[in-house]
Amino acid sequence: MREQISKFSQSPKAQAIFFAAYVIVTALGLYLMQTSVIAFLLLLFSILILYYLKLKTRTKWLIGLFIIAVVVPLVASQGPSFQSYMEVGTLVGIYAAMSLGLNVVVGFAGLLDLGFIAFFAVGAYTYAIFASTQASHFMPFGHYPLPGDTFWLFILIGAIIASIFGILLGIPVLRVRGDYLAIVTLGFGEIIRIVLNNMDHPINITNGALGISSITPPNFLGIPIGNSSQFYFIVLGIFLVVIYIVTRLEHSKLGRAWKAVRDNEIAAQASGIPLVKTKLAAFAIGASFSGMMGAVFAAKQMYVDATSFTYLESTMILVMVILGGMGSVPGVILGAAVVTILNTQVLTDLSNWLTQLSTNGVISIPDALSPAKMQRLIFGILLVVFALYRTQGLIPHKNRKINVEKLKKEASEAPGGALLSKERAETGGTD
Amino acid sequence: MLQQIIQILPQVLVDGLTLGFIYAVVAIGYTLVYGILELINFAHGDVFMTGSFIGAGVLFFLMSIGFLSSVPSLIVFIIVILIAALATGFLGVGIERVAYRPLRRRNAPKLIALITSIGISFILEDVVRFIAELKTGNYIITAPSLFKTQYHLNIHSIMPFFHNVTFQASFLVVLVVTVVMLISLDIFVNRTKWGMAMRAVAQDRETASLMSINVNRVISVTFFIGSALGGATGVLFMIQYGTIDPYIGFILGIKAFTAAVLGGIGNIRGAMLGGILLGLMEMFAAANLSTITHGAMGAEYKDVFAFIILILVLIFKPEGLFGKAVVEKV
Amino acid sequence: MANENGTHFLELKQVESFYGKIQALNGIDLYINEGEIVTLIGSNGAGKSTTLKSISGQVQPKTGTILFDGTDITKNAPHQTALSGIAQVPEGRRIFPRLTVRENLQIGAFSVKDKKVVSERMERVFGYFPRLKERLEQKGGTMSGGEQQMLAIGRALMMKPKLLMLDEPSMGLAPIIVEQIFDIVKEMNKEGMTILLVEQNAFQALQIANRGYVIQTGSIVLEGKGSELMTNEQVREAYLA
């Protein structure tokens, strides 16, 4: 048995066949049982399997994208649950992008941030204010609401404004460390939320606690966008951009600087890394992802108020990052997916099922213990269990391995680098 | 404007002290655990909440057996607060055993304990809610008030620029009990053998273990004390405000944690002063912000005000008001 | 070399220890007989402190056994080892900076319930270090390096240990103070204390030691009588300049 497993784990061909079979079976399952959440989840699970297969990275990306962007929507679109699945997918995308942003701050740069939702709020309010009549309360010029075509621009504007706020937060934060940093960021998040909730006087900017409603839906080449399935693709697009940025930066000069600062601030400085600039870059880039998704969120909800941006939300995103595996990009995405799907779909379905059982008289539960009320309790238990048994996160971070052979060959071919100008053969190093 | 601020100042002081002392004791729970484990125990606010519910439960039970009418309320109160403190003390020890110690043994990253503490806090909130709802049908509980007598301090006649002050007997109870708790904790930590062991473990866990101190036991004791204080404060909270629900721990927890940081986390006296300061500041802001800003910002900004002060303090004195700067050895 | 029963007071057999994935000890064998001063010398990072930590239980050896006074203490937690009679004066002294001198000493006698015994032992410590008596209410962190070292040794003596382990007691101290400390160590030994001394200052350590071990990258490379090692060419070259 073990032998077979090890053989299987060595053979890309067998894996590919198995994987194809898995995708076909689960896709078929979802196609036939449209309302079955489990079929949907099993199909999504294929992405995780794909991650562990021994295939070329590029191939994996293409297959994964194909499944997410084509197979899942296509198969699910046949039934009544389509929009519901797409809504979950959209939320996963939003949270995954935010988690990746927080991962830059916490996972890469090692700065604990408990107020991360503030940037999401900033992005959301930015779009909400200008895409509703709200802006006309204080803007001396312009015609509001702005048309839905501007949404695409606002994704960018949301990112920029959020990153400005990221830098604003960063400046005071640079002097404080560790857990003090946590409380300062927590305070910052709360300040933003309370201010947003109160800015209806003296000048009405955010409409205060009443929130901003009737936000113009985005417009794509004249088609108004309002369904979850449409937002799914917008979110997917942004999400891909975010992944691209994160993975590119992780292995760039900046990414190395972040991790160096995280691992050892003093040695990082001694190696020539400017602390201030590096940390601010982490805050700004992390925040910008949230800002983008904030704009999408406002457009999707068509209504924004401060209740969506509480401290609890910040901790939830942090939970996604830590649960998934700090610093690990696939881990963080998985963490976001697990927490979001649990919260919005699995626990709801679980409690619905229990309610069904008790209405049908299979089990009897007193009203005080109604399963519909248990979602957070179950979530809490799962958090503790996960944390105790997967202490490094679901997919722990691993460093990228460089192809040594290739590097060696290149090094021997390259003309003597500027550093080691004299011939290597002279001393043969120290060996 | 200034006149109005001064007029209500005595009342604001009284109310601010009430809240401040409650923050102070809860803040100590955070600071004790942080001092010894460098862990932000997010569940502590909910231990406080559980304490208030246990207190309410005991009070209702005593009432149902007619104990309340036959015995002076001070004795009832002492019984209630002792039971609640003991129970939450053991709850704290249990939480440490289940959620934190296994992680410590496995050398898990420090942040992962944050997740278990958040999880524990969800669990506590909901378990308390379910029990309360099963028993009473509603989880917002209003406890019978023990100390209702109203006092009027007629300072207006002595100092005419002040308004009079009114408070309830419960205010005195809160004041006396918290002060007693703070002083006895101070004595415990600074004068007793176990207190000394706690300080030793907080300063240098490794070396303390070389001195035949069982570090795990000291940590348990710390959790017991912090949680018992939190639980007892929960009872005081119930006595003072009358109404409790399973979610009181959340906001109060954040505030108390802020207070602990304000005073310099890990520093017990700092936490006390930070708590009192935060309570006073908050009450002052709630009472005067709109007077000061001419209505542009009202009481709803009081938390913003508190957090801005906190951030300013941390920027100019990153180790907190009463903390000691730690110089990193290079 | 063994005592009458064929066992040693303290004995390490093939002890291997790790910090995470890094192997710090590659199979240490050493023993101490009752009443000896044994010194362990080697450069920074050679594994001296790790050896002490393995004995005290701060580092759990992966393989090998540690026997003390006939019982196996390999898997003991640090406080259990301390209770069994081994006191360690850690590297860098590690006194509790915000406890007073008195409290630092009291912590040493944490396992003693009887207050009278505690004050008796304290008097004994004052016998060795009269300076501590003068500074009883001072915070540990405010004392000079030499005083801190005295306090650290005094704190260990409060446990009334059967074996005293000293980790680089001379570090950062003026030569005159180092000499004082070493004199006291000799004196304690004369009064019957068994001592394991880890030192970088090889000369002085070997001068007072009955026997010595030289440790290099996690292995014992030399052992012998103090005087023998002192004249050993290898030792001289590496450590005595």
Added chain:
Amino acid sequence: MSILEVKNLTKQFGGLTATSDISMGVEKNSITAVIGPNGAGKTTFFNMITAVYRPTSGDILLNGKSLVGLKPHQVSKFGITRTFQNIRLFNEQTVLDNVLVGMHQRLKGHWVGTLLHFPNVKREEENAKIEAYKILEYVGLEEYVNENAGNLAYGAQRRLEIARAIAAKPKVLLLDEPAAGMNPKETQKLTDLIHDMRTRLDVTIILIEHDMKLVMKISDFIYVLDHGELIASGVPEEIRNNKRVIEAYLGKGAVLNG
């Protein structure tokens, strides 16, 4: 001429004086050792040169320009890099990445260029990797390229710190106890490496070291610190026979037996 000059350098922590009134000059392309007992203020001295601490008084001049008041990363840009006594590697990163971090100041590529796939950034990154590999070969760590730095053995970690420090192409390289934890064979290799670096990299080396054999063998000049004060300086032979040094540091034993 002196590349690095230190004038009346004093550092106090609270009331404690860590170093007092130290003055010295370091010749260009020399190997200079700073020795003294533990706690003598050697590392504090290094920390002031690299701007980890700001001196209480006194001045530090590199090629005549003052370094006092700069940030640590600026000092590195000026051409002074160092290793640490208690090894400070980026433990969670690979050996190669550690060296690449060392090159930080020299890499010009902006992150925006990284995102937009600018060919020059890409090329620079490729070349940096090749160069980093060569440096690792040079210090003898090429087989650990993909290993996490935290998983290396003690001696290898020391060499990696050196690799990281020279990756910045420093003018002055400060080595804080580079031989600690090495066995004689490794120490021998290290001695060769330090010698070789001086000529090959055209760098001035200042080192703190306890291994007297190494110090005496490679140093051109030696400064001895004790209790924060400079008690002696000279060529190795002078130091070896200096009474005060023997008393303060090498121990009376050395006098008696040596």
Added chain:
Amino acid sequence: MNIKRLIPLFSIIVLILGVISGCASGSAGGGSKAKTVIKIATQTPLSGPEATIGDALKLGAELAIDDQKAAFAKKGFDLQIAPYDDQADPKKGVANAQLIASDSSILGVVGHLNSGVAIPSSEVYDKNNIVMVSPANTATAVTDRGLKTVNRICARDDFQGPAGANYAVNTLKAKKIFVIQDKTAYGSGLAQAFRDQAAKLGAQIVGYEGITVGEKDFSGVISQAVAQKPDLIYFGGVYAEGGLIIKQARQQGLNIPIMGGDGMDSSATVQIAGDSVKNFYFSTVVGDVTKTAKGKKFADDYKAKFGKNIESYSAYGYDSASVLLQGLMNAIDKNGGKLPTRQAVAQAVRAITNFDGIATKVGFDSKGDNNFAKIYIYKFNKAAYPATQVSEITKK
């Protein structure tokens, strides 16, 4: 490879999911054999700080559904309730709304409590033609968006607030009014409407302050009120904070009338405020249900079934569900006894013009607001719930 260590974890999840989906589909299949299942969903906060009201709404609706079960069974339908927990979180509300939309047996929704959740969720309902009858959303934006599926039986802020203001200024002769609100969509909306009307009537607004929901100490704001010497305090918010504000105001010697909105209409107000509740007024859309025979029966049934006393919100929940079921029944009849489409149900509900509920009469106007929404003003003369009705205001 890490896959091995992940296997147990995921197998557990998969197992749980398998059980859920298996049983869920099983029970649905079992139902369809006998009768067509019709579900009415409720979406209210069932966990979190606002769960008491959310639960009362749900239980009221549940009782209505139970009452009508037999009638629907006669027509061959199995009527069931599907409770959802929106956790007072807009995101969760929308996600649930999508789940509701995907369950084709759900033909209507009773909900929400929070306008902030109702507004985005109703966009989803509207896209799927699911009718929503709101028992508690008073924000004007809920119906002002002109969605065909959105109805409410409670009064709008811009009716209730001014009605309270009229009473305060004209009847209670308040000249200086101190307004406190809880900074939620509900409390803010109500307090704003009250403030604007009161100012229009010539009263002086001496303070307009916000508090934080979930806190228990409001002495700061009250000190400020004391300093302003108002002759009436108005509070926009719900009883959890309102009760304490009454109590703490009295403790500081403010023995002036205090007034609130329908969020204060709960037995818990009395519980929390105790004796202080005397001289407290509140406006509400619900008459005293226990006065009528129908209402009395409702209260008794409720107590018998759930073991709790009714809250005003229970009656709202009951009436919302009843109206919804009435519309549903009409749609079934119109469709010849067969299952109607969601759209047909929505139309039938909107078409209701005269329905007698236990708390209020219901008839929807073109926006979905209730034509019959009346405002009653109640006053506590003693510390006992319910309070005494002192005024009745009909919609202009």
